Amino acid sequence: MRGKYLWLLILASVLLVALACAKAAPTATPTKAPVAAPSPTARPAPTVTPTPARTGKYGGTLSYAFSSPEVPHLDPLLFTPSMVHTVVGNSYSELLRLDRMTLGKNDITITPELAERWDISSDGLTITFRLNRGVKFHNLPPVNGRELTSADVKYSLERAAFNPVSLFQTTYSAVERFEAPDPYTFVIRLKRFDPDLLYLLGAHHAWIFPKEVVDQYGDLKTALVGSGPFVFERWDKDSGVFFKKNPDYFEKGLPYVNFYEHLIIRDASARITAFRTGKLCCIESVTATEREELKRTNPDVQVEKILRNLGNPAIFMRYGYPLFNDIRVRRAISLGVDFDATVRVFADGEGQPRGPVSCQNGPQWCLSQEELRSKRFYQRYDPEEAKRLLKEAGVPAGTKLEFVTAGDRPRRMMAHMDLFTEQMKAIGLDLDRKSLDYAAMRRKQDAGDYTAMLWGADGQATALAHLTQNYMTGGSKNGMQLSDPKLDEWIKRISSTVDEAKRAQEMLEIQRYILENVLWKVDLIDEYYNAMWHPWVKGWLMDAPLVNTNNGFAQAWIDR
Amino acid sequence: MGKYIVRRLFLLVPVAIVVYTLTFVFIRVAPGDIVDLMLDQGGGGGTRVAAEKLRAQLHLDKPIYQQYFIYSWGLLRGDLGVSFRDGKPVSSELARRAPITLELTMMALVLALLISIPAGVVSAVKQDTPADYVSRVGAVFFLSMPSFWLALLILIFPAIWWGYSPPVVYKSLLEDPVTNLRQLLPPAFVLGSAYAGILARFTRSSLLEVLRQDYIRTARAKGLTERAVIYVHAMKNGLIPVVTMAGLQSATLLSGAVIVESIFNVPGLGNLTMGSIFQRDYAQLQANVLFFAVVVVMINLLVDLSYAWLDPRVRYS
Numbered sequence: 001m002r003g004k005y006l007w008l009l010i011l012a013s014v015l016l017v018a019l020a021c022a023k024a025a026p027t028a029t030p031t032k033a034p035v036a037a038p039s040p041t042a043r044p045a046p047t048v049t050p051t052p053a054r055t056g057k058y059g060g061t062l063s064y065a066f067s068s069p070e071v072p073h074l075d076p077l078l079f080t081p082s083m084v085h086t087v088v089g090n091s092y093s094e095l096l097r098l099d100r101m102t103l104g105k106n107d108i109t110i111t112p113e114l115a116e117r118w119d120i121s122s123d124g125l126t127i128t129f130r131l132n133r134g135v136k137f138h139n140l141p142p143v144n145g146r147e148l149t150s151a152d153v154k155y156s157l158e159r160a161a162f163n164p165v166s167l168f169q170t171t172y173s174a175v176e177r178f179e180a181p182d183p184y185t186f187v188i189r190l191k192r193f194d195p196d197l198l199y200l201l202g203a204h205h206a207w208i209f210p211k212e213v214v215d216q217y218g219d220l221k222t223a224l225v226g227s228g229p230f231v232f233e234r235w236d237k238d239s240g241v242f243f244k245k246n247p248d249y250f251e252k253g254l255p256y257v258n259f260y261e262h263l264i265i266r267d268a269s270a271r272i273t274a275f276r277t278g279k280l281c282c283i284e285s286v287t288a289t290e291r292e293e294l295k296r297t298n299p300d301v302q303v304e305k306i307l308r309n310l311g312n313p314a315i316f317m318r319y320g321y322p323l324f325n326d327i328r329v330r331r332a333i334s335l336g337v338d339f340d341a342t343v344r345v346f347a348d349g350e351g352q353p354r355g356p357v358s359c360q361n362g363p364q365w366c367l368s369q370e371e372l373r374s375k376r377f378y379q380r381y382d383p384e385e386a387k388r389l390l391k392e393a394g395v396p397a398g399t400k401l402e403f404v405t406a407g408d409r410p411r412r413m414m415a416h417m418d419l420f421t422e423q424m425k426a427i428g429l430d431l432d433r434k435s436l437d438y439a440a441m442r443r444k445q446d447a448g449d450y451t452a453m454l455w456g457a458d459g460q461a462t463a464l465a466h467l468t469q470n471y472m473t474g475g476s477k478n479g480m481q482l483s484d485p486k487l488d489e490w491i492k493r494i495s496s497t498v499d500e501a502k503r504a505q506e507m508l509e510i511q512r513y514i515l516e517n518v519l520w521k522v523d524l525i526d527e528y529y530n531a532m533w534h535p536w537v538k539g540w541l542m543d544a545p546l547v548n549t550n551n552g553f554a555q556a557w558i559d560r
Numbered sequence: 561m562g563k564y565i566v567r568r569l570f571l572l573v574p575v576a577i578v579v580y581t582l583t584f585v586f587i588r589v590a591p592g593d594i595v596d597l598m599l600d601q602g603g604g605g606g607t608r609v610a611a612e613k614l615r616a617q618l619h620l621d622k623p624i625y626q627q628y629f630i631y632s633w634g635l636l637r638g639d640l641g642v643s644f645r646d647g648k649p650v651s652s653e654l655a656r657r658a659p660i661t662l663e664l665t666m667m668a669l670v671l672a673l674l675i676s677i678p679a680g681v682v683s684a685v686k687q688d689t690p691a692d693y694v695s696r697v698g699a700v701f702f703l704s705m706p707s708f709w710l711a712l713l714i715l716i717f718p719a720i721w722w723g724y725s726p727p728v729v730y731k732s733l734l735e736d737p738v739t740n741l742r743q744l745l746p747p748a749f750v751l752g753s754a755y756a757g758i759l760a761r762f763t764r765s766s767l768l769e770v771l772r773q774d775y776i777r778t779a780r781a782k783g784l785t786e787r788a789v790i791y792v793h794a795m796k797n798g799l800i801p802v803v804t805m806a807g808l809q810s811a812t813l814l815s816g817a818v819i820v821e822s823i824f825n826v827p828g829l830g831n832l833t834m835g836s837i838f839q840r841d842y843a844q845l846q847a848n849v850l851f852f853a854v855v856v857v858m859i860n861l862l863v864d865l866s867y868a869w870l871d872p873r874v875r876y877s
Contacts, residue, residue: 063729070835070839072645072839073646221646221647222648236827237646237653237827237832238834238835239831263825264825265728265825266834267712267822267823269715269823270824270825273715273716273719273725274725274728274825276720276723276725277723277724277725279725279727279728297719297720297723439593440593440596443593443596
């Protein structure tokens with residue numbers, strides 16, 4: 001009898017295990033981000049690291065000046081560039097967080113922030129988040145420190161995903177709806193699998209804010225009430241945004257510093273001087289020359305270099321413009337560019353040529369330097385071949401070509417335009433340069449109202465997003481107005497590929513196709529990005545490229 | 561005197577109208593479009609519909625003359641408009657920033673006077689001596705040095721040599737006087753140095769002119785001390801053109817503040833003006849320029865009035 005029960009018990013156990021294996025939803029706390037990978041030149045291991053044991057010192061003020069001059073307003077959904085997100089990220093929280101210790105490495109880990117844990121259904125179409133209890137908004141009107149619930153998450157993400165004012169709608173294009181079945185459960189239902197979504201929920205696309213603030217002010221342009229590590233104190237236009245420590249921050253023991261100042265110092269020399277003398281804790285967007293000068297006077301400053309793709313130059317040829325319809329012309333233009341000279345002029349000698357997808361997200365998503373420069377493609381400097389192709393295409397030497405660029409941008413962009421003009425002249429194209437201001441140029445680019453353009457290509461947080469936004473019909477960064485059904489179909493197929501290795505292979509293949517057969521846009525280079533901080537600043541790590549959360553200051557402390 | 565002041569104040573109106581009109585026209589015909597910029601930075605999807613809606617909200621869909629009348633009507637009612645950036649009244653931002661710039665320019669003025677008058681006097685009294693040469697070379701040096709360049713030198717070299725730079729976060733004089741002075745003295749010196757160069761040269765030439773006058777010779781013949789001759793008799797007359805020049809040059813201080821405040825991160829009107837130019841914030845820019853114009857005209861009025869005090873022969877009617 002006893003043996004019979006034993007057999008029944010064993011059978012039941014086996015069945016339970018089998019059932020569990022068949023139906024169990026993969027629990028993803030934490031999970032690996034689908035896109036993260038080391039940059040081709042390895043990022044040096046950070047010398048200072050935040051410790052979960054909260055061993056840092058408390059008190060003091062951290063002052064930081066971002067390289068971009070203006071904070072136009074504080075509404076993160078109305079602005080994609082970093083200058084708003086790096087500010088508001090100090091006050092807002094998100095469901096997830098990209099572990100700063102793994103940024104730029106091969107295994108970016110997505111960790112919980114507001115979410116305590118999350119589960120993904122076996123078909124990948126439902127993501128259920130369990131929220132941390134007791135998370136409070138800042139003690140500011142109109143919420144006055146009330147608890148953050150799933151209704152707030154639902155409201156915030158719906159504003160981001162479905163409100164016409166949001167510039168992040170494409171981030172949520174796979175989302176069917178959001179649900180908040182109870183105060184601590186939040187559900188995302190998807191129309192199709194989206195490999196980027198979790199990563200983007202941990203980047204700067206999913207800030208959580210209270211509905212009452214939007215109701216009161218109409219938007220978030222001047223109000224900043226979140227549940228993040230720092231409480232907004234004031235915004236002095238053209239001067240800085242000032243924060244104080246959130247005493248009720250849900251990550252106990254953080255932040256370390258009492259005050260955080262996000263300053264606006266327009267002049268680069270003034271910014272560097274302020275850093276040199278310790279008025280600023282940290283500084284980013286430092287050129288190689290500036291970095292070496294700083295190291296001469298401050299030899300013990302810490303430096304971190306990562307490859308990035310943000311506003312780096314690209315040649316946009318408007319899709320359908322008769323001259324460019326002949327692919328030999330597009331190939332000739334690409335061959336006429338001296339990529340190494342571009343690195344010298346634009347990136348102060350620290351960068352590398354790039355293909356359609358930047359290597360900032362890892363080498364598995366981008367073509368290697370050897371392959372890029374191979375004879376198969378046109379990313380190599382060969383003016384003679386370029387002249388031959390133009391001649392073959394019936395383009396006479398001295399043909400005038402209107403090229404638009406921005407006249408109010410940094411000097412290096414202008415210097416590079418001079419170089420590019422010379423390079424095109426050498427292959428027989430006479431550029432008629434039209435200099436516009438930044439906003440007008442962006443409008444022309446979005447409307448396809450130009451012939452050709454030399455301009456900084458907007459970067460994307462993930463490799464797939466870069467491909468989608470740049471090369472799909474109607475993509476938000478498809479400045480050349482390209483519409484290629486074969487590419488569209490291909491990109492959709494890649495987007496729905498669950499297997500990451502297979503997706504990466506497909507990504508490389510499509511880039512080869514683009515370089516050989518599309519080439520309406522010639523991406524020129526990626527550059528290395530320098531961040532520097534004083535040795536007395538501990539625990540701070542810069543954001544990953546195009547991830548503008550900036551809440552690294554919550555983990556930073558001062559030791560001097 | 562009273563009538564004169566009233567008449568001068570009335571004359572302020574056409575001056576303000578001309579300045580305001582020119583500013584209004586120039587910033588609208590300049591390349592660049594606030595709507596492009598706002599859509600680029602402010603959401604709305606950047607669509608044509610959003611652009612048209614925004615243009616209508618800002619009255620930019622109307623001809624310039626209609627925009628002019630709409631804005632002028634608001635101005636007559638004391639309404640300077642709202643900032644295109646954050647929708648707040650520009651007057652409140654103006655009121656918050658103006659004292660900072662006025663403090664900076666007053667400090668620059670005081671510094672300039674403290675340097676230039678003694679230097680000019682010494683230069684005139686000790687004509688063609690090493691003291692005169694040093695003073696003249698110094699004046700020309702500061703006069704010819706662009707303020708933005710001097711500002712960078714003052715910022716960078718102390719940082720390299722002594723690891724010092726001024727504070728980067730502004731504190732008001734009442735809140736933290738020491739930090740306030742540490743932050744404002746370097747930009748005030750930069751602003752005041754060129755001004756001091758001009759005034760020193762003017763003081764020198766004006767005083768040399770006066771020192772050759774008959775009444776100075778008479779004063780000396782009466783046996784007055786050289787100190788009394790210079791400070792009591794010569795300087796009062798010699799300073800009249802200097803005061804005129806000081807008033808006229810006040811505009812230079814205000815325009816210099818636009819650049820210098822940006823470099824030293826002083827959150828005054830100059831910094832705000834620079835930001836408004838970058839952001840095409842027409843309303844804020846117009847209000848700032850109008851304010852600058854009114855201040856310059858008022859200073860000139862004060863200069864004119866000071867003549868009566870400096871020279872009893874001058875009578876206003």
